Amino acid sequence: xAERKVLNKYYPxxxxxxxxxxxxxxxxxxxxxxxxxxxxxxxxxxxNYIYKGTKFNSRKxxxxxxxxxxxQIFRFYFKCTKCSAEITMKTDPQNSDYxxxxxxxxxxxxxxAEDQVGDEEQRKRDAEEMGDAMKSLENRTLDSxxxxxxxxALDEMKSMKSRHAHVSVDSMLEALQRxxxxxxxxxxxxxxxxxxxxxxxxxxxxxxxxxxxxxxxDDDYIxxxxxxxxxxxxxxxxxxxxxxxxxxxxxxSGSSSGRIVLKSSTVKFSVVKKPSEAKTxxxxxxEKISQSNGLASLCQQYDSTDDED
Numbered sequence: 001x002a003e004r005k006v007l008n009k010y011y012p013x014x015x016x017x018x019x020x021x022x023x024x025x026x027x028x029x030x031x032x033x034x035x036x037x038x039x040x041x042x043x044x045x046x047x048n049y050i051y052k053g054t055k056f057n058s059r060k061x062x063x064x065x066x067x068x069x070x071x072q073i074f075r076f077y078f079k080c081t082k083c084s085a086e087i088t089m090k091t092d093p094q095n096s097d098y099x100x101x102x103x104x105x106x107x108x109x110x111x112x113a114e115d116q117v118g119d120e121e122q123r124k125r126d127a128e129e130m131g132d133a134m135k136s137l138e139n140r141t142l143d144s145x146x147x148x149x150x151x152x153a154l155d156e157m158k159s160m161k162s163r164h165a166h167v168s169v170d171s172m173l174e175a176l177q178r179x180x181x182x183x184x185x186x187x188x189x190x191x192x193x194x195x196x197x198x199x200x201x202x203x204x205x206x207x208x209x210x211x212x213x214x215x216x217x218d219d220d221y222i223x224x225x226x227x228x229x230x231x232x233x234x235x236x237x238x239x240x241x242x243x244x245x246x247x248x249x250x251x252x253s254g255s256s257s258g259r260i261v262l263k264s265s266t267v268k269f270s271v272v273k274k275p276s277e278a279k280t281x282x283x284x285x286x287e288k289i290s291q292s293n294g295l296a297s298l299c300q301q302y303d304s305t306d307d308e309d
Contacts, residue, residue, distance in 0.1 A: 060075070080104075
């Protein structure tokens with residue numbers, strides 16, 4: 001057992017390391033690597049989502065003929081967790097990221113879009129400033145102005161924090177307690193001014209009715225109502241009514257219209273009586289009799305004149 005713990009091994013005096021045969025490996029040999037997925041992707045075969053941080057046994061190889069500033073680009077092969085379809089991705093040293101090569105699609109990531117937009121703007125600015133000194137000066141002045149604005153805003157925030165740092169909770173509560181009665185007085189004054197403005201045009205004093213007066217008025221109203229309910233409605237007609245009857249002369253002449261007038265202290269109305277059918281028939285018969293009598297008298301006169309002749 002002690003022989004395994006020996007650090008130095010025995011080399012014989014005739015040992016020649018050049019005589020040891022070396023195994024030659026191919027240049028683009030794939031290496032098995034245990035890695036985690038650096039971004040979330042969606043499988044193009046089955047549509048399964050594979051999230052960032054999923055561990056895989058992948059195969060790594062060098063991409064022949066592709067480098068960035070002397071940095072070698074690597075390719076990784078791994079399989080989908082659901083359908084076992086092969087997915088490949090490459091390293092992207094230019095953007096310090098990875099790109100999906102085949103078998104899947106990368107999910108949308110908004111922060112990557114923002115970074116891309118910022119990088120594109122920076123490239124455009126560099127291209128504009130490449131041959132134009134005035135443009136570069138203008139951009140530098142804008143940057144300095146922006147920095148000055150940011151610094152002024154930071155100073156203002158610091159000053160505000162320093163002012164609030166000296167204010168304690170007790171002092172704030174005391175200030176609120178002092179300001180509360182002042183606000184109440186202001187509100188009362190505003191209410192009084194509003195009331196005066198409303199009643200200023202009429203200039204009438206509103207007297208409050210006492211409860212005793214209201215009770216007396218209610219009692220008087222109740223007694224009056226009882227008296228009215230005890231009296232009969234026909235008593236007003238019978239107490240102080242005067243009937244105007246037609247005179248004898250009017251009856252003889254027949255000029256009476258049959259009108260009866262009832263007078264009262266409270267009610268005044270007149271009643272017109274229509275002549276009955278019997279009276280009208282009697283009048284017609286009397287007229288016929290008078291006409292027949294007149295004819296008979298005329299005939300008698302004619303007879304008397306004939307006899308004399």
